[in-house]
Amino acid sequence: xxxxxxxxxxxxxxxxxxxxxxxxxxxxxxxxxxxxxxxxxxxxxxxxxxxxxxxxxxxxxxxxxxxxxxxxxxxxxxxxxxxxxxxxxxxxxxxxxxxxxxxxxxxxxxxxxxxxxxxxxxxxxxxxxxxxxxxxxxxxxxxxxxxxxxxxxxxxxxxxxxxxxxxxxxxxxxxxxxxxxxxxxxxxxxxxxxxxxxxxxxxxxxxxxxxxxxxxxxxxxxxxxxxxxxxxxxxxxxxxxxxxxxxxxxxxxxxxxxxxxxxxxxxxxxxxxxxxxxxxxxxxxxxxxxxxxxxxxxxxxxxxxxxxxxxxxxxxxxxxxxxxxxxxxxxxxxxxxxxxxxxxxxxxxxxxxxxxxxxxxxxxxxxxxxxxxxxxxxxxxxxxxxxxxxxxxxxxxxxxxxxxxxxxxxxxxxxxxxxxxxxxxxxxxxxxxxxxxxxxxxxxxxxxxxxxxxxxxxxxxxxxxxxxxxxxxxxxxxxxx
Amino acid sequence: xxxxxxxxxxxxxxxxxxxxxxxxxxxxxxxxxxxxxxxxxxxxxxxxxxxxxxxxxxxxxxxxxxxxxxxxxxxxxxxxxxxxxxxxxxxxxxxxxxxxxxxxxxxxxxxxxxxxxxxxxxxxxxxxxxxxxxxxxxxxxxxxxxxxxxxxxxxxxxxxxxxxxxxxxxxxxxxxxxxxxxxxxxxxxxxxxxxxxxxxxxxxxxxxxxxxxxxxxxxxxxxxxxxxxxxxxxxxxxxxxxxxxxxxxxxxxxxxxxxxxxxxxxxxxxxxxxxxxxxxxxxxxxxxxxxxxxxxxxxxxxxxxxxxxxxxxxxxxxxxxxxxxxxxxxxxx
Numbered sequence: 001x002x003x004x005x006x007x008x009x010x011x012x013x014x015x016x017x018x019x020x021x022x023x024x025x026x027x028x029x030x031x032x033x034x035x036x037x038x039x040x041x042x043x044x045x046x047x048x049x050x051x052x053x054x055x056x057x058x059x060x061x062x063x064x065x066x067x068x069x070x071x072x073x074x075x076x077x078x079x080x081x082x083x084x085x086x087x088x089x090x091x092x093x094x095x096x097x098x099x100x101x102x103x104x105x106x107x108x109x110x111x112x113x114x115x116x117x118x119x120x121x122x123x124x125x126x127x128x129x130x131x132x133x134x135x136x137x138x139x140x141x142x143x144x145x146x147x148x149x150x151x152x153x154x155x156x157x158x159x160x161x162x163x164x165x166x167x168x169x170x171x172x173x174x175x176x177x178x179x180x181x182x183x184x185x186x187x188x189x190x191x192x193x194x195x196x197x198x199x200x201x202x203x204x205x206x207x208x209x210x211x212x213x214x215x216x217x218x219x220x221x222x223x224x225x226x227x228x229x230x231x232x233x234x235x236x237x238x239x240x241x242x243x244x245x246x247x248x249x250x251x252x253x254x255x256x257x258x259x260x261x262x263x264x265x266x267x268x269x270x271x272x273x274x275x276x277x278x279x280x281x282x283x284x285x286x287x288x289x290x291x292x293x294x295x296x297x298x299x300x301x302x303x304x305x306x307x308x309x310x311x312x313x314x315x316x317x318x319x320x321x322x323x324x325x326x327x328x329x330x331x332x333x334x335x336x337x338x339x340x341x342x343x344x345x346x347x348x349x350x351x352x353x354x355x356x357x358x359x360x361x362x363x364x365x366x367x368x369x370x371x372x373x374x375x376x377x378x379x380x381x382x383x384x385x386x387x388x389x390x391x392x393x394x395x396x397x398x399x400x401x402x403x404x405x406x407x408x409x410x411x412x413x414x415x416x417x418x419x420x421x422x423x424x425x426x427x428x429x430x431x432x433x434x435x436x437x438x439x440x441x442x443x444x445x446x447x448x449x450x451x452x453x454x455x456x457x458x459x460x461x462x463x464x465x466x467x468x469x470x471x472x473x474x475x476x477x478x479x480x481x
Numbered sequence: 482x483x484x485x486x487x488x489x490x491x492x493x494x495x496x497x498x499x500x501x502x503x504x505x506x507x508x509x510x511x512x513x514x515x516x517x518x519x520x521x522x523x524x525x526x527x528x529x530x531x532x533x534x535x536x537x538x539x540x541x542x543x544x545x546x547x548x549x550x551x552x553x554x555x556x557x558x559x560x561x562x563x564x565x566x567x568x569x570x571x572x573x574x575x576x577x578x579x580x581x582x583x584x585x586x587x588x589x590x591x592x593x594x595x596x597x598x599x600x601x602x603x604x605x606x607x608x609x610x611x612x613x614x615x616x617x618x619x620x621x622x623x624x625x626x627x628x629x630x631x632x633x634x635x636x637x638x639x640x641x642x643x644x645x646x647x648x649x650x651x652x653x654x655x656x657x658x659x660x661x662x663x664x665x666x667x668x669x670x671x672x673x674x675x676x677x678x679x680x681x682x683x684x685x686x687x688x689x690x691x692x693x694x695x696x697x698x699x700x701x702x703x704x705x706x707x708x709x710x711x712x713x714x715x716x717x718x719x720x721x722x723x724x725x726x727x728x729x730x731x732x733x734x735x736x737x738x739x740x741x742x743x744x745x746x747x748x749x750x751x752x753x754x755x756x757x758x759x760x761x762x763x764x765x766x767x768x769x770x771x772x773x774x775x776x777x778x779x780x781x782x783x784x785x786x787x788x789x790x791x792x793x794x795x796x797x798x799x800x801x802x803x804x805x806x807x808x809x810x811x812x813x814x
């Protein structure tokens with residue numbers, strides 16, 4: 001069998017973008033959380049808030065750094081693997097991505113440095129302002145990226161002339177039909193991700209009996225957020241789904257595993273969609289539920305997959321199962337919030353070991369939900385790259401061979417495995433160090449404005465290099481290479 | 482509408498971004514290339530500390546250039562990247578490794594030697610790949626109807642290997658002269674010592690490339706030998722800078738070798754542009770062919786004109802803050 005450059009490019013894009021997405025989805029939520037902590041500290045002057053903020057800022061720095069590194073790769077993917085798409089859509093996509101870079105540039109150049117390194121160098125109000133601007137900056141970055149993606153899902157305000165997209169109305173193209181839903185859904189997902197990670201880490205510290213006051217405050221705050229945000233997210237997701245039904249009915253049909261256009265469609269809990277036979281090999285469902293959810297009518301008619309010819313259908317199983325994983329995670333998140341409020345009412349929130357343990361596990365739930373959600377929307381668009389305008393086959397780089405695509409795919413997997421293993425390992429080291437006061441840092445020389453240098457945690461267990469006297473004499477590689 | 486030539490403005494912006502990137506990331510990549518040859522671990526600490534506060538700001542010019550190219554000259558973006566497919570991957574992989582190594586080396590103890598290697602090898606690969614890009618640009622690209630139709634390894638020819646090695650030597654030269662400026666004692670002495678051999682290597686490649694380039698195609702030959710003689714000013718000035726490097730290393734001047742190396746880069750770059758102007762995808766497409774729609778160029782121009790001055794001020798400020806010698810044993814961390 002020949003290596004298919006289209007399939008391999010899709011896998012490559014899915015791989016690098018999934019890897020990239022987990023970092024910003026966390027930092028967007030975390031940036032807002034830090035801004036709130038800074039605000040609370042500014043108002044109350046309670047040192048617990050400052051302690052929490054300082055700790056989570058360190059975590060933010062490491063995650064932001066990894067997001068930047070993995071983001072560099074993204075800005076070249078369109079050209080290397082999807083050059084026809086880049087060429088055709090650049091009149092619109094080009095400025096958007098550039099504005100994203102410009103925003104990040106601006107943010108990193110100014111306010112991030114103040115937030116990370118300026119705590120004792122600038123007035124408290126300025127520091128709070130920097131925190132707010134960093135949070136705002138993450139939203140603006142997300143805004144541009146989601147505009148680009150939403151436009152590819154529901155193109156508007158543009159027309160194709162001689163194989164090239166021209167913008168007719170910037171406002172229509174930017175605020176295209178699926179954008180508001182996707183943006184809200186994603187921002188909410190970021191808040192939930194931030195909440196669950198902070199809740200999970202705080203629960204872990206509480207189990208270890210570390211820094212009780214600060215961690216209780218953090219946990220309590222996050223659980224309130226989760227209680228309201230998780231159901232709100234389900235509502236927004238539902239609205240997003242209805243929007244998708246209107247603009248991309250085939251995607252929704254794949255999500256539901258619904259082949260025929262029919263009324264009274266059941267909500268399938270389990271099924272084995274088979275593209276060959278254009279049917280489900282086996283299914284268990286709740287009668288009429290899908291019609292009720294999608295049309296708000298017990299017997300509503302829902303379009304099926306067969307409305308599109310088989311070669312215009314997305315890979316159904318991936319969409320179908322990704323959607324179920326996302327929804328399952330969402331329901332678990334709602335449940336976690338509800339149990340939290342019950343335990344709070346009975347006064348046992350901070351002492352229920354099984355609940356704190358399960359919160360630790362739940363830290364990964366939002367990441368799974370986000371990734372599977374993106375799989376639903378991205379795979380569900382197939383075979384289109386720009387929905388209804390350009391297919392993936394038309395978009396791929398013409399000179400790209402399967403061998404080249406495979407080479408770089410393996411290459412990226414190897415590079416990411418090495419680099420991000422180190423990064424995630426390091427992140428866990430930072431988490432292990434915890435919220436407790438760290439040894440004082442030589443502030444005078446600490447003006448390097450790079451995200452990762454904000455975390456003063458050693459890579460291995462032991463004292464920080466440069467602070468123990470024998471570091472320079474001790475390295476194993478004495479004598480060079 | 483045609484009062485202003487937007488593609489020309491964008492060509493200047495991106496051309497400016499490229500040389501900013503080359504000069505600024507050049508010396509920190511150069512330090513990475515020199516890293517394995519440093520006299521000892523303390524010298525490596527000084528080398529890293531001399532660029533620690535500024536290197537990532539240097540690299541952001543690359544990202545801005547990449548995104549700006551997509552927005553302003555999509556044809557360049559969608560021909561260069563497919564044509565340089567494998568090279569771009571190596572470039573990115575190299576940059577990722579060295580970036581991460583940069584951060585973790587400071588925090589590492591027992592694994593430090595691994596990060597040393599990652600930093601050096603990453604820097605070398607990234608520099609070599611960038612040099613190949615330059616060579617590939619001089620060579621030109623095989624295209625049809627605005628689409629790259631050449632092979633996967635067209636960018637890897639004896640000529641581009643030469644430019645790859647040449648840029649590595651050039652970056653190493655930027656690195657060593659930067660180190661002269663920023664270090665003292667035995668480390669500075671080492672930097673002085675390696676500067677002349679590096680300069681020689683650069684000049685050898687410079688000579689071969691200069692002799693070779695006019696034969697790449699008709700237009701280049703014509704430009705250098707018949708039409709506009711004034712462009713000979715660029716190689717002459719470049720050679721003058723090279724002489725200044727040589728002289729000031731002999732006199733043990735601290736600042737001039739670096740300044741003259743930047744001059745060498747700038748004039749070689751201008752010479753390169755002069756040979757190919759206005760072709761951005763040689764041999765077929767000029768910058769006006771490659772431009773995106775005017776409204777798109779204008780839309781982004783507003784943002785970029787707002788941000789570039791701020792970035793420049795910020796960059797100047799951070800270089801100012803971290804001016805002066807880097808003392809052994811004192812880190813920015």
